[in-house]
Amino acid sequence: MKALVLAGGSGTRLRPITHTSAKQLVPVANKPVLFYGLEAIAAAGVREIGIVVGDTHAEIEAAVGDGRAFGLEVTYIRQRAPLGLAHAVLVARDYLGDDDFVMYLGDNFIVGGINDVVERFTRERPAAHIMLTTVGDPRQFGVAELDATGRVVGLEEKPPVPKSDLALVGVYLFTAAIHEAVAELKPSWRGELEITDAVHWLIADGRRVESSVISGYWKDTGNVTDMLEVNRLVLESLEPRVDGLVDEASQLIGRVVVEPGAEIERSRVVGPAIIGPGARIRDSYIGPFTSIAAGCAVSGSEIEYSIVLPRSSIAGVSRIEASLIGHDVEVTPAPTTPRAHRLVLGDHSKVQISS
Template sequence: MKALVLSGGSGTRLRPITHTLAKQLVPVGNKPVLFHGLEAIAAAGVTETGIVVGDTRAQIQAAVGDGSRFGLEVSYLWQREPLGLAHAVKIARDFLGDDDFVMYLGDNVVFDGITDFVERFRERRPAAQIMLAQVDDPRQFGVAEVSADGRVTGLQEKPRRPRSDLAVVGVYLFSSAIHKAVAEVEPSARGELEITDAVQWLIDHDLRAEAAVMTGCWKDTGNVPDMLEVNRLVLRSLEPSSAGVVRDSEINGQVVVEPGARVTGSVVVGPAVIGSGATVTNSRIGPYTSIAEDCSIADSWIRDSIVMPRASITGVRPLESSLIGQDVEITRTPEPPSAHRLVLGDRSRVQIAS
């Protein structure tokens, strides 16, 4: 079995962050979203992995390398335009050959991993196995209809009137039969080759597509609120540790202070992580806050936020529900203090009242 990881796309819902950074590399709990998926694939015993990349291919390749750090053997597959999930399968045809494969969307996080999902496919060997989750508003997802015996009987892509509340999660298992389906489907109204149409083709041709309804937590990190929610969930799973320098400070709850970090005269309330090389001075951090490597935080209060590498924040109280890009600098002005909520792209320079 192989793995196909989709890491193309422009990430329009995360702009301005994604003007300069691949959406799959935004960190949650100080680890890029993509890395969570690669670790799940390796844990499931799948090693040969193709990563579909687009305009941000150089960033993805620099971050992942040959995959050996994850226990994977990684190849990169160039997709000129993001023309749909089925199109990604199409351009990966030579890499996949006739092997079974797991397809994982690189901006998704499945918190319980995919090992059980992969093992079930290996045992039952359907043409396709689709991971599903119950959602409150299925109109934003691919939606599946499932029979009493666990077959997927129909699929809709972002329907106005969903026929179930079972959303298609960003993980799929396929046999080589999917290649015939992908070759047969036509572009949808939005101009893409939809994987839901390809699975529907399998169903229409009497090939078995099975549902695997998950009970754990899954998130698509396509927008800022979801990215912050994933950050919260990842931080909750961290084991407290302190390998940096903590002086005259109070550390409460699940807090990770990474090697080389310095926390002085501050309060850090978990769940939270302070990245390697970061300095936190006379500040309050957390809860639910990730401070990445080499950041500088002084005289500030930051909560429920993601601060990316090398950002500098001085005199901001409070800052909350924010996603701060790389190399951002935020300083205060003499104006009266107020609350702030920011989404800043890399290398921004901002002055705010504080």
């Protein structure tokens, strides 16, 4: 079995962060979301992996390399534009050959891994096996309709009137039969080749499509709210560790990780939280569910339930919460007079100001 990881999307819902960075590399607990998926694939015993990349291919390739760090053999597959999940299967046709494969969306986060579903698929070998989870508003997802035995009898993409509350999770398992289906597809109203249409083709052609409803946690980390929630979840499982320097005037409370080279002076850090390599925390409060990445500097400030990306600086700011702060950002207080906010914001930014 091979794996096909999709890492070519543009990440419009995470702009402006994704104007300059691949959405799959935005970190959760200081580790890129993509890495969690690669680790899950390796843990399931899959070794050969094709990563579908687009405009951010150089950044993805620099981060993942040849895959040896994950116990994988990586091949990069270029996709000229994000034209749908089924289009990714189409451009990977030569790489996949006639092998079974697991397709994993690189910005998805699944607690519990995929070992069980890979084992079941290998044992039963239906034409396709999809993973599902119950959601509150199925209209925002691909939705599956099951019969009494759990076999999939229908799929709809973002239906106005859903037939169930079972949404597709971003992991699919296929035999080579999927290539027949993809070859028959026409672009949807979105101009994309939809994987839901391909799976529906298999069903209509009498092929067996099975499903499993995951009991663990799943998130598509496509927006800031979900990124912060996944960050919270991962930080909950931290084992406290101090490899950096913490002075006697500082307090570490609860599950806190201080990475090598980090320095904490006259500050209070309440976990779960992680302070990245080389970060400097001075005269500050770092609250629960916060990830401070490598090379950051926080001084005279308070921050909680937030993600701060590498090399950013926060100085003299009374309170920051529920925020995603990008690479090389500077956050400082405004002058006391005149009382005005001075902003330099990129496209698609979102700012909330407490006056």
